[in-house]
Amino acid sequence: xxxxxxxxxxxxxxxxxxxxxxxxxxxxxxxxxxxxxxxxxxxxxxxxxxxxxxxxxxxxxxxxxxxxxxxxxxxxxxxxxxxxxxxxxxxxxxxxxxxxxxxxxxxxxxxxxxxxxxxxxxxxxxxxxxxxxxxxxxxxxxxxxxxxxxxxxxxxxxxxxxxxxxxxxxxxxxxxxxxxxxxxxxxxxxxxxxxxxxxxxxxxxxxxxxxxxxxxxxxxxxxxxxxxxxxxxxxxxxxxxxxxxxxxxxxxxxxxxxxxxxxxxxxxxxxxxxxxxxxxxxxxxxxxxxxxxxxxxxxxxxxxxxxxxxxxxxxxxxxxxxxxx
Amino acid sequence: xxxxxxxxxxxxxxxxxxxxxxxxxxxxxxxxxxxxxxxxxxxxxxxxxxxxxxxxxxxxxxxxxxxxxxxxxxxxxxxxxxxxxxxxxxxxxxxxxxxxxxxxxxxxxxxxxxxxxxxxxxxxxxxxxxxxxxxxxxxxxxxxxxxxxxxxxxxxxxxxxxxxxxxxxxxxxxxxxxxxxxxxxxxxxxxxxxxxxxxxxxxxxxxxxxxxxxxxxxxxxxxxxxxxxxxxxxxxxxxxxxxxxxxxxxxxxxxxxxxxxxxxxxxxxxxxxxxxxxxxxxxxxxxxxxxxxxxxxxxxxxxxxxxxxxxxxxxxxxxxxxxxx
Numbered sequence: 001x002x003x004x005x006x007x008x009x010x011x012x013x014x015x016x017x018x019x020x021x022x023x024x025x026x027x028x029x030x031x032x033x034x035x036x037x038x039x040x041x042x043x044x045x046x047x048x049x050x051x052x053x054x055x056x057x058x059x060x061x062x063x064x065x066x067x068x069x070x071x072x073x074x075x076x077x078x079x080x081x082x083x084x085x086x087x088x089x090x091x092x093x094x095x096x097x098x099x100x101x102x103x104x105x106x107x108x109x110x111x112x113x114x115x116x117x118x119x120x121x122x123x124x125x126x127x128x129x130x131x132x133x134x135x136x137x138x139x140x141x142x143x144x145x146x147x148x149x150x151x152x153x154x155x156x157x158x159x160x161x162x163x164x165x166x167x168x169x170x171x172x173x174x175x176x177x178x179x180x181x182x183x184x185x186x187x188x189x190x191x192x193x194x195x196x197x198x199x200x201x202x203x204x205x206x207x208x209x210x211x212x213x214x215x216x217x218x219x220x221x222x223x224x225x226x227x228x229x230x231x232x233x234x235x236x237x238x239x240x241x242x243x244x245x246x247x248x249x250x251x252x253x254x255x256x257x258x259x260x261x262x263x264x265x266x267x268x269x270x271x272x273x274x275x276x277x278x279x280x281x282x283x284x285x286x287x288x289x290x291x292x293x294x295x296x297x298x299x300x301x302x303x304x305x306x307x308x309x310x311x312x313x314x315x316x317x318x319x320x321x322x323x324x325x
Numbered sequence: 326x327x328x329x330x331x332x333x334x335x336x337x338x339x340x341x342x343x344x345x346x347x348x349x350x351x352x353x354x355x356x357x358x359x360x361x362x363x364x365x366x367x368x369x370x371x372x373x374x375x376x377x378x379x380x381x382x383x384x385x386x387x388x389x390x391x392x393x394x395x396x397x398x399x400x401x402x403x404x405x406x407x408x409x410x411x412x413x414x415x416x417x418x419x420x421x422x423x424x425x426x427x428x429x430x431x432x433x434x435x436x437x438x439x440x441x442x443x444x445x446x447x448x449x450x451x452x453x454x455x456x457x458x459x460x461x462x463x464x465x466x467x468x469x470x471x472x473x474x475x476x477x478x479x480x481x482x483x484x485x486x487x488x489x490x491x492x493x494x495x496x497x498x499x500x501x502x503x504x505x506x507x508x509x510x511x512x513x514x515x516x517x518x519x520x521x522x523x524x525x526x527x528x529x530x531x532x533x534x535x536x537x538x539x540x541x542x543x544x545x546x547x548x549x550x551x552x553x554x555x556x557x558x559x560x561x562x563x564x565x566x567x568x569x570x571x572x573x574x575x576x577x578x579x580x581x582x583x584x585x586x587x588x589x590x591x592x593x594x595x596x597x598x599x600x601x602x603x604x605x606x607x608x609x610x611x612x613x614x615x616x617x618x619x620x621x622x623x624x625x626x627x628x629x630x631x632x633x634x635x636x637x638x639x640x641x642x643x644x645x646x647x648x649x650x
């Protein structure tokens with residue numbers, strides 16, 4: 001699609017947690033062993049009164065510092081699984097807090113680690129068909145609010161953060177193809193039980209994130225190579241044609257195993273999980289921004305983005321970088 | 326857009342409530358006066374263990390009775406504000422329960438009474454750009470679970486239900502234009518306080534739907550005429566050119582006042598709120614189906630759909646009816 005990523009900004013909460021916080025709350029944990037596996041040394045944790053909407057505002061306001069975009073935006077999508085309210089949709093609150101025009105479409109998409117790819121497809125399609133002209137996609141989640149201090153599976157991995165992405169039409173093929181999929185048969189392997197209308201039959205603590213790490217790993221090893229190959233097929237390309245791979249920053253063990261299995265050269269894979277953690281749907285745009293800041297993106301580079309996780313849900317797409325600074 | 330509504334089906338819970346239930350729980354209410362204003366005599370109430378996902382399955386399975394659509398669907402959008410879980414997204418559960426292919430995109434859009442218009446725009450755009458080929462949009466909500474027996478503002482109005490809408494490409498301009506908007510400054514006039522990450526500062530009962538009826542009415546009278554006029558302008562048409570108006574079935578007082586103010590002939594307005602109640606995002610597709618069943622839709626009819634409410638959020642669009650039976 002002829003739709004360009006015009007700007008990316010992100011916000012991370014000021015509170016940072018590392019090994020010392022984990023050790024303090026869990027003297028029995030082998031922190032070094034956990035860190036060796038996850039590759040994650042630091043995570044950001046939202047404040048008690050800080051929500052996905054608050055973080056979304058902080059990320060978006062950084063975008064508005066660099067240009068008078070506020071009144072041009074007519075599409076606002078918030079990707080979140082930790083909304084301020086079940087209703088209304090948090091994107092409506094954002095329209096008001098960001099002082100966007102009233103002729104702006106605004107809605108939340110509920111997706112996790114695959115969410116950025118889906119929101120990109122939705123926003124780009126609405127622009128491509130002329131239904132919208134300028135889109136602001138925001139990915140923002142506070143998973144840490146669902147995680148107890150003694151949860152060894154989830155706490156060392158998940159991190160809070162928000163990324164804001166501005167999209168506009170352009171005159172060349174810059175976005176796509178996409179490959180997306182869903183397998184709800186694994187929904188109970190990453191879930192917050194008793195968090196909605198469904199009566200809790202999962203036999204798990206209510207309101208807290210449950211993750212079956214080994215099952216998630218198996219799912220990832222099955223589905224991520226498939227979506228990469230399907231996308232390469234659709235695009236008529238091979239791994240050699242791709243300049244940079246940006247995976248959802250799930251963890252070291254996940255990304256290492258995918259790229260070993262796919263024989264993707266390490267030098268073509270951008271990672272930033274070490275000091276950012278796994279920020280759910282925000283992780284790909286945050287990594288994209290860090291890659292840009294680090295000089296890893298050149299004009300016309302072909303970049304593959306791959307998201308996967310909760311749902312199960314996954315998505316991948318190609319972007320041709322436009323040379324944005 | 327060249328995208329056609331191929332089929333609509335809906336499901337309503339078997340439990341029906343009318344005046345006697347309201348009177349039993351609230352002997353002091355003037356039921357006749359309430360009913361005169363709302364126009365609503367009967368509402369459907371989901372079972373204790375019946376969720377938006379369950380209702381969505383029932384509506385979608387009716388679609389599958391009329392054709393082998395199951396394996397053709399590659400896009401599933403669930404519009405809901407009463408999901409089964411905060412995460413994963415309920416659409417993933419539906420992909421599995423409906424036995425759809427794994428190459429199906431699936432996500433929830435969190436919107437209320439405007440939600441069908443938005444989902445129609447999103448699904449049609451994804452089809453129009455070739456990102457999807459066949460879409461199933463489902464609108465399903467169980468607002469009654471948020472409403473206490475003694476809530477005189479909400480209980481006589483809101484009803485549970487699900488509508489499933491199948492969309493496919495066609496070879497003529499059948500859908501659009503759209504006009505959509507958002508005003509989050511009124512979010513607290515229709516909200517479930519303390520239902521998400523935001524600490525409750527609204528000074529309202531936690532977890533229960535709060536509606537400021539007079540404010541919602543004022544918003545509606547302001548914004549609905551504007552979106553109708555904006556849409557007519559975009560389409561280069563007048564009220565005379567429109568064969569049928571299908572409003573979100575908010576209540577009698579709302580629809581009566583809109584059409585009086587806009588001078589829309591009563592005969593051009595389809596209503597079915599009396600025995601269906603206000604089913605939130607499902608109300609427009611349910612009305613569309615009832616209009617079709619009642620012989621009110623002829624091939625090539627120009628129909629205007631208008632949704633409005635919680636958010637605040639609103640949307641309108643034109644469809645050219647394809648002569649479906």
